Amino acid sequence: MRHALVSIAAVKEAIETQGSPFATIDDTVWDEKYSERYGVLDFGVSSLQGPRETMEDCAYVVPRARCGFLFAAVFDGHSGFSAAEYLTDHLYGVISDAIDENTYGQECSVSDRDVSGLCCPLELRSILADSFKQTDEDLLRYLRGHEDEEERTSGATATVVLARTDKLVVANVGDSRAVLSRRGQAVDLTMEHRVSGDGPVVEAEVARVEAAGGWIADGRVCDVIAVSRAFGDQEFKGAGMPGMLQKGVSEEWWDQDFADSKHLTDDLLVAMPDIVEAPVLEDDEFVILATDGLWDVVTSHDAVSMARSDFKKQRSAQQIADRLTKTAIQRRTEDNVSVVVIDLGGGKDGWSKPQQKNSDKWKGFLGLK
Incomplete structure (x- = not known):
């Protein structure tokens, strides 16, 4: 399978190439700046190919991202793989550059400066919206010059989560979903951009x-x-x-x-995200981020119930992500499945479980395609 070989090469290159925009911030520097203040969030990532002929999902995590966040994203490609692959390779870098551009020259205390030395933004809505717009414009130029004629028409949905122990920021384009567990209750953080159904x-x-x-x-x-709503297309x-x-x-x-x-006067599809920025409350326990291959066969409530039960049994975020993707396949999803589970620590009651240090394992980058 061509795409499987591409994914392995992409992961290796991103980890080892220090000049890559995805190379991890030095762990020691990041830990000195943020670990005591926010902690390092545990996470798990799992992707499985469903009954589709090709695997066009991508999942991507930067555990030690800008301003103390964990950055996680799922990209669900369609009509080809190139758009989802491009987003995996570029979106975080565009957001990181936008943070620099929007905070350069601002005055802030030393404690509020990023590891880069620049001020961390107080809110990220405009930065994420501008970054999505810029990335879509760049992607469209890239696709127009793609050597594969079929891949030129590819597109992808994108759901991004920036998570810290004190704050969540979620940006969504398309029909993937991010769900928060608030003391066992499922809280949808995103809305699907579809033209079927009601509401x-x-x-x-x-x-x-x-x-x-x-x-x-x-x-x-x-x-x-x-x-x-989608990138590319x-x-x-x-x-x-x-x-x-x-x-x-x-x-x-x-x-x-x-x-x-037909007189088409404006873009029929757009990459303008819906954005939610909210504090993490004492009852907030974890976040599940997944492509629609999961949500087509597992409700938000059921996913939260399964994950919460597993956390209480001292299972890791990685084990839970694996269980959710396998559950989707067992329930005969008709799509590919990618899942990211972000452990916020179990809320005020906490979890009594060992922490699996995926962030150390993956050195700041994870791309599963």
Whole structure:
């Protein structure tokens, strides 16, 4: 399998290349700055290929990220692998650069400075929104020049979590999901960007697509794609949209008169994230971040219940991530599955369990594809 070989090479290169934007911050420096203040969060990552012909999911973790956070993301690719791979290789670097650009020259106390020496931002909403926009623009340029014609039309959803013991920041584009366990109760931190089903989010997404000149058929944008927000997918953005209409004619999805009747005035898909920034409360225990291959067959409540039971049995975040992906496969998910479990320490009651130091094992980078 070509993609499996690519993933192994990418992990090795990112760990060993010191000049890489994904190379870990020196553990000693990070620990001196943040460990006593925030601690090092335990985590687990697991990815399994479902019944799909190719594995297009990616999961990515930087345990010692900027400003004392753990950075975690899942990318769910479609119509090819290149978009998800690009996000794995670039999104965190763009966010890190944006933190520098937005905080350079600001005045703050020594204790509030990052290990880089720059001030840590008080809020990250605008930084994440700008970073998603910049990364999508960069990705579209990359895809237009891709040597593989099929990969040029690839896209990917993205859900990002920045976690510390005092704060969570979540940014979402597409239909993956992040769920918080608050004393055993499942709290969804994200909303799926789809045009099928009911509810205010679906209604808003349908209205945006139709206002741009698009249409919804069979629960899909232009009867083609099930998500309404994604990175890449150049056929649904800007100069690529006329090509999508003509492709529909050539594939006999619709006729030329129908294509000529459509006047597309704005991007049909966007990479604008919904962002949640919230304090970690004393009852907050852990976060589960996963692609829709899990959520299609496991509810948020069931996932939290399984994970909480396992934590109380002194199982590690890695063991729990593995169990969740295997459960999705056993329940016959029709998709690939990637899961990240972030242990916030079990809330005010805490967990009585040994900590598995995945962050030491992976040296600041983990990409499973």
